[in-house]
Amino acid sequence: xxxxxxxxxxxxxxxxxxxxxxxxxxxxxxxxxxxxxxxxxxxxxxxxxxxxxxxxxxxxxxxxxxxxxxxxxxxxxxxxxxxxxxxxxxxxxxxxxxxxxxxxxxxxxxxxxxxxxxxxxxxxxxxxxxxxxx
Numbered sequence: 001x002x003x004x005x006x007x008x009x010x011x012x013x014x015x016x017x018x019x020x021x022x023x024x025x026x027x028x029x030x031x032x033x034x035x036x037x038x039x040x041x042x043x044x045x046x047x048x049x050x051x052x053x054x055x056x057x058x059x060x061x062x063x064x065x066x067x068x069x070x071x072x073x074x075x076x077x078x079x080x081x082x083x084x085x086x087x088x089x090x091x092x093x094x095x096x097x098x099x100x101x102x103x104x105x106x107x108x109x110x111x112x113x114x115x116x117x118x119x120x121x122x123x124x125x126x127x128x129x130x131x132x133x134x
Contacts, residue, residue, distance in 0.1 A: 018066065019083060025057050027091060048098045048109060048127075058099045068116060072100045075116040089113075089133065093125030 028051075050058070061067045068075040074096040084092065097111035110126035123133045 018061075018064070019080065021057070022061070022080075022092070025054050025095070028054070047107060049102065050095065050098055054095065055099065058095070067096075069096070069100055069103070071104065072097070072111050073114055074100065074111055075114050075119070076122070078115045078117055081113070081115070081122060086133065089123060090125065090131040093123050093131055097125045097127070 058067070058069075062069065066077045066080055074093075076092075081089070093111060093113050096113065097109045100111050101107070101109045108127075110124065110129070112121055113123040113125070114121055121134050123131065125131045
């Protein structure tokens with residue numbers, strides 16, 4: 001008589017895949033923001049945007065429960081945030097600011113990043129003030 005061992009769940013593979021895709025998108029977004037920060041550009045070009053794919057990805061992250069947006073606050077899964085290095089955190093915060101600002105139809109690009117479980121402020125990003133981790 002053999003006893004079958006339960007197969008280990010592969011949920012961590014899904015989390016790693018989401019994290020890698022998220023990193024790639026955030027890298028692309030930051031390059032777009034860096035290229036659009038030239039002060040000689042016209043006022044109309046100061047409007048930052050995400051590609052449709054990036055916007056879809058933000059919405060997918062919401063559906064999967066990794067992030068929640070309320071006005072200009074992004075509540076992120078603390079496990080996901082903890083796995084990011086400082087540069088990636090800045091890129092993510094930048095993307096969240098663009099996403100939130102464009103959702104409400106504003107041109108003041110800023111966002112506070114908060115722990116989804118506790119509401120504790122983790123970081124903030126602003127086009128004017130830059131990036132700060134708490």
